[in-house]
Amino acid sequence: MNKKTIRDVEVQGKTVFCRVDFNVPMSGKEVTDDTRIKAALPTIKHLTGNGAKVILASHLGRPKGEAVEELRLDPVANRLSDLLGQTVTKTDEVHGSEVNQALSEMENGDVLLIENVRFHPGEEKNDADLAKAFADMADLYVNDAFGAAHRAHASTAGVAEHLPAVAGFLMEKEINVLGQALSDPERPFTAIIGGAKVKDKIGVIDNLIDKVDHLIIGGGLAYTFIKARGYEIGKSLLEEDKIDLAKEYMKKAEDKGVNFHMPEDVIVADDFSDSANTKEVGIDSIPADWEALDIGPKTREKYDQIIKDSKLVIWNGPMGVFELETFANGTKAVANALANTEGYTVIGGGDSAAAVEKFGYADDMDHVSTGGGASLEFMEGKELPGVALLNDKE
Numbered sequence: 001m002n003k004k005t006i007r008d009v010e011v012q013g014k015t016v017f018c019r020v021d022f023n024v025p026m027s028g029k030e031v032t033d034d035t036r037i038k039a040a041l042p043t044i045k046h047l048t049g050n051g052a053k054v055i056l057a058s059h060l061g062r063p064k065g066e067a068v069e070e071l072r073l074d075p076v077a078n079r080l081s082d083l084l085g086q087t088v089t090k091t092d093e094v095h096g097s098e099v100n101q102a103l104s105e106m107e108n109g110d111v112l113l114i115e116n117v118r119f120h121p122g123e124e125k126n127d128a129d130l131a132k133a134f135a136d137m138a139d140l141y142v143n144d145a146f147g148a149a150h151r152a153h154a155s156t157a158g159v160a161e162h163l164p165a166v167a168g169f170l171m172e173k174e175i176n177v178l179g180q181a182l183s184d185p186e187r188p189f190t191a192i193i194g195g196a197k198v199k200d201k202i203g204v205i206d207n208l209i210d211k212v213d214h215l216i217i218g219g220g221l222a223y224t225f226i227k228a229r230g231y232e233i234g235k236s237l238l239e240e241d242k243i244d245l246a247k248e249y250m251k252k253a254e255d256k257g258v259n260f261h262m263p264e265d266v267i268v269a270d271d272f273s274d275s276a277n278t279k280e281v282g283i284d285s286i287p288a289d290w291e292a293l294d295i296g297p298k299t300r301e302k303y304d305q306i307i308k309d310s311k312l313v314i315w316n317g318p319m320g321v322f323e324l325e326t327f328a329n330g331t332k333a334v335a336n337a338l339a340n341t342e343g344y345t346v347i348g349g350g351d352s353a354a355a356v357e358k359f360g361y362a363d364d365m366d367h368v369s370t371g372g373g374a375s376l377e378f379m380e381g382k383e384l385p386g387v388a389l390l391n392d393k394e
C-alpha cells in the first residue's frame with residue numbers, strides 16, 4: 001500500500017480522530033460478535049501507547065440521519081473498555097458541546113467514543129461542515145475502518161481533506177492481503193456472493209465476471225436471479241428493479257465462459273422463525289406463501305465440490321439466515337468447504353465473518369476480512385474513497 005500509516009507519524013501528545021468500523025452484529029443491547037472491535041485494537045493500542053488522545057468514531061446500522069435508541073454505541077464502548085482494560089468515555093452526541101467538554105478532560109492515552117456518526121444527517125451526505133467539525137477536534141486523522149472504506153462519508157472521507165491523514169494497521173493489512181491475493185489470482189478462481197444487501201452487492205457481480213472462473217450465488221441475493229430465470233419465488237427476498245440486471249449478468253457470464261451457479265434446491269419456510277414449518281424444494285416448486293431461507297442439500301453438495309476444486313475462493317455473504325439454526329446448514333456447508341479446500345480462502349463481510357467464527361472455522365481461513373462491501377469493491381479494482389484521500393508515502 002502506498003499510503004502513509006500510523007507508523008509514519010508522530011502521535012505523542014496529539015489528538016487523533018480515528019474512524020473505526022464498529023458496525024457489529026447486535027442482539028438487543030448486546031454485542032454478539034466483537035471481531036471488528038478486536039480487529040481495531042492494534043491501532044488503538046498503538047495510539048494510546050504512544051501518548052495520543054484517541055477520539056474513536058463509528059457507525060452502527062443504518063439509522064438514516066437520526067438518533068435511534070437501539071443503535072447507540074454504549075454497548076460497544078463497554079465491550080471496548082473490557083478489551084482494552086481501560087475506561088472508554090462515550091458521548092451521546094456526535095459533535096458539539098458535550099464532545100468538547102469530554103475532549104477538554106482527556107489526558108494522553110485516553111480513549112473517547114463519540115455517538116453513532118450516522119445519527120447526524122451530514123455523515124452519509126459527506127457534509128462539508130460536519131467533516132470540518134470532526135477535523136476541528138483533532139490534529140491527525142487515522143482511518144482504520146476498512147469495512148466502511150467504500151463509503152464516501154464525512155467521517156470516512158470528508159474529514160481527511162482537513163488533516164494529515166494516515167491508515168491504521170487494520171486498513172493496511174486488509175489492503176495488502178487482498179491486493180496480494182488478487183494481483184495474479186490462482187485458478188480456478190471462485191467467488192461466492194450471498195447475503196441480503198442485494199442492492200449493494202449485485203453491481204459487483206458485473207466486474208467479478210471479468211475475473212473469476214466460477215461465480216456462485218446464494219443467500220437472499222439468489223432469489224432475484226432465480227426470479228430472473230423465470231421461476232416463482234413466493235415471499236423470498238426480491239429486488240424487483242434488479243431483475244433485468246440479473247438477466248444481463250447471467251448473459252454476460254455465459255458469453256464470457258464463466259461458470260454461473262445458483263441454487264437448484266432451497267429450504268422454504270412458512271414463517272421467518274426457527275419454529276417455522278419447512279420443506280426442501282426445487283427452485284421450480286417454491287410455494288407462493290412461503291419464503292426460501294437457505295440453500296438445499298443438492299446445492300450444498302454442488303457448491304462444496306466447486307470450492308474444494310478451486311485454488312482461490314472469495315466468499316461474501318451467508319447462504320441463508322444462518323442466525324436461525326434451522327436455516328444455518330447452507331452457510332455451515334460452505335464454511336466447511338472453505339475450511340477444507342487446498343485453495344487460498346478469503347472471507348469478507350461482517351455477517352460472513354461472524355458465521356465463520358460462530359461455526360468454529362475462523363482459524364482455517366487464510367484471511368477473514370472485516371469488510372464485506374468494501375472487500376468486494378476493492379477486489380473489483382475500484383479505488384476506495386476511504387483510502388484515496390489518505391496521504392501518499394513520500
Ligand SMILES: Nc1ncnc2c1ncn2[C@@H]1O[C@H](COP(=O)(O)OP(=O)(O)O)[C@@H](O)[C@H]1O
Binds near residue numbers: 219317319320321
Ligand atoms: N434467503 C435469505 N433471506 C433473507 N435473508 C437472508 C437470506 N440469506 C441470508 N440472509 C441474511 O443476510 C444477512 C447478511 O447479509 P449481508 O449483510 O449482505 O452479508 P455480509 O455482512 O456478510 O456482507 C444475514 O443476516 C442473513 O440472515
Ligand SMILES: O=C(OP(=O)(O)O)[C@H](O)COP(=O)(O)O
Binds near residue numbers: 021062147
Ligand atoms: O457492515 C458493513 O458492510 P458489510 O455488511 O458489507 O460488511 C460496513 O460497516 C458498512 O456498512 P454499510 O453497508 O451500512 O455502509
